[in-house]
Amino acid sequence: MYRIPNHIGIIPDGNRRWAQNKNMPKEAGYSYGLEPGIALYRLCRELGVKELTFYGFTQDNTKRPSVQTEAFKKACIDAVKMLEKEDADLLVIGNYNSPMFPKELLPYLSRKTIGEGKMKVNFLVNYGWQWDLNSALKALSNGEKRDILDLISSKDISRIDLIIRWGGRRRLSGFLPVQSIYSDFYVIDDYWPDFKPQHLYEALEWYSKQDITLGG
Amino acid sequence: MYRIPNHIGIIPDGNRRWAQNKNMPKEAGYSYGLEPGIALYRLCRELGVKELTFYGFTQDNTKRPSVQTEAFKKACIDAVKMLEKEDADLLVIGNYNSPMFPKELLPYLSRKTIGEGKMKVNFLVNYGWQWDLNSALKALSNGEKRDILDLISSKDISRIDLIIRWGGRRRLSGFLPVQSIYSDFYVIDDYWPDFKPQHLYEALEWYSKQDITLGG
Numbered sequence: 001m002y003r004i005p006n007h008i009g010i011i012p013d014g015n016r017r018w019a020q021n022k023n024m025p026k027e028a029g030y031s032y033g034l035e036p037g038i039a040l041y042r043l044c045r046e047l048g049v050k051e052l053t054f055y056g057f058t059q060d061n062t063k064r065p066s067v068q069t070e071a072f073k074k075a076c077i078d079a080v081k082m083l084e085k086e087d088a089d090l091l092v093i094g095n096y097n098s099p100m101f102p103k104e105l106l107p108y109l110s111r112k113t114i115g116e117g118k119m120k121v122n123f124l125v126n127y128g129w130q131w132d133l134n135s136a137l138k139a140l141s142n143g144e145k146r147d148i149l150d151l152i153s154s155k156d157i158s159r160i161d162l163i164i165r166w167g168g169r170r171r172l173s174g175f176l177p178v179q180s181i182y183s184d185f186y187v188i189d190d191y192w193p194d195f196k197p198q199h200l201y202e203a204l205e206w207y208s209k210q211d212i213t214l215g216g
Numbered sequence: 217m218y219r220i221p222n223h224i225g226i227i228p229d230g231n232r233r234w235a236q237n238k239n240m241p242k243e244a245g246y247s248y249g250l251e252p253g254i255a256l257y258r259l260c261r262e263l264g265v266k267e268l269t270f271y272g273f274t275q276d277n278t279k280r281p282s283v284q285t286e287a288f289k290k291a292c293i294d295a296v297k298m299l300e301k302e303d304a305d306l307l308v309i310g311n312y313n314s315p316m317f318p319k320e321l322l323p324y325l326s327r328k329t330i331g332e333g334k335m336k337v338n339f340l341v342n343y344g345w346q347w348d349l350n351s352a353l354k355a356l357s358n359g360e361k362r363d364i365l366d367l368i369s370s371k372d373i374s375r376i377d378l379i380i381r382w383g384g385r386r387r388l389s390g391f392l393p394v395q396s397i398y399s400d401f402y403v404i405d406d407y408w409p410d411f412k413p414q415h416l417y418e419a420l421e422w423y424s425k426q427d428i429t430l431g432g
Contacts, residue, residue: 060431129397133349133364137356148349170401173431177393181345185386185401215276215389 002204005161007051008044009183011175012037014167014191016068021191027071029193034075036195038082041121043200045087051120051158054079055175059128062100069100076125077104087115093154094126101126111156122157129174152178159183161212164203166192184210218420221377223267224260225399227391228253230383230407232284237407243287245409250291252411254298257337259416261303267336267374270295271391275344278316285316292341293320303331309370310342317342327372338373345390368394375399377428380419382408400426 012033019029037054044052056076062069083090092108094101105125136151149155154176160183163175168189172180186203190196231245253270260268272292278285299306308324310317321341352367365371370392376399379391384405388396402419406412 058431063432129394130364133352133394134362136349136353137362137364137367140353140356146350146353148346148353151353169426171398172388172396172401174397177397178345178349180388181390181393182387185388210385215274216279 002047002201003208004048004204005207006049007053007158007160007162007179008049009053009055009160009163009175009180010037010040011055011163011165011167011173012192012195013165013169013173015072015193017167018191018193025067027068029191030071030075031078032193034078034082036192037079038086039197040195040200041083041086041088041119043197045119047204049119051122053122053124053157053160053176053179055173056094056123056125056127058124058174059095059098059100059126059131060174062126073100073102076123077102080105080108080123083121084114087118088121089113089117089119090121090123091156092123092125093132093157094124095128095131096126098126124176127154127174129177133177149178154179162186162203162207164188164200166190166195166199182212182214184212218263218417219424220264220420221423222265223269223374223376223378223395224265225269225271225376225379225391225396226253226256227271227379227381227383227389228408228411229381229385231288231409233383234407234409241283243284245407246287246291247294248409250294250298252408253295254302255413256411256416257299257302257304257335259413261335263420265335267338269338269340269373269376269392269395271389272310272339272341272343274340274390275311275314275316275342275347276390278342289316289318292339293318296321296324296339299337300330303334304337305329305333305335306337306339307372308339308341309348309373310340311344311347312342314342340392343370343390345393349393365394370395378402378419378423380404380416382406382411382415398428398430400428 015029016026091111092105135153139151160179163183232242235245307327308321351369355367376395379399
């Protein structure tokens, strides 16, 4: 039996390296990340995970060649279309005042229940950690709240217990700095399109052995 | 030859578990972390590291029993005393409006050159990530700057390239959320008092193989 985290963050990295290994152009990798995403979502729902946050793409990622940015934008739109056939309380977070933000996802800037809901799913699209934190400074002028947690753009996303990153890199790459303060961080060397359920079980097994102290 | 990071963050965890393994009371572990700290500082200086940040203790840590909080406060004071015999540009960052902040360290709230300087050393003492970020909200009322990077309490600490954590835990525990956005994160299973130079070389060897993209 695993101790199931309330909230899992997913960094699905390695799509481009996966495509190159298959002699495909880099940008071809993103579409192969869609089925793994739905498979992971379903597994987590069955296990009773309450909240799941996927790293779509960041503002820093949009500095890449446009053939790549178009491909990962399309993958995000397609991911949401696939999710629309499932059950989820879906929220999309990211800088929507930009042509990089797909207009198809605008309806999800406030949380929407799809099907029977059941699990919160957050999707970071054109997200920037600096944008997120700076929004607290902008929000301040309009109110009296003085806690960053109440003012950031991602305030509706809760603290993350476990972050799983595919593709071998051991860094957060700006993934929700406030919510990831105490997250346990598990890295899988395989690239994201090679996702298999065993990866999740392996991460949960490791997480079950961690001592959660929150600094105490 | 290693690629030497400009800035290394150090999370010297495992002091209490180390002491327990030696049949000592938990709080006895902290003083055994002092010599390793100086040894690591000297190694980094020789290697040409430009900036080194040590995690002393956090506001969350101060929820522990007072025999422990007194022990880690003393260790921080002693660490600075030892460093005063070396060369460093020393800065202490933390919530100083609290009895948990040792008054002996007040002079270092602005950066001071010790000896010939040579390397920036930052020491987080009674640090809190929330305190750090919220200070940006307070600072805002007094000025027009609108970027979180210019307003946080730790604004004089630069982006961290490599974070090394001892004691096996794979989490940041609130370590400078803004500066650690793109940090590569290396975990050593040994407890901090068992530090040996090989740990640092191992981390640098791993870091040398990482592809630094900053999201691009």
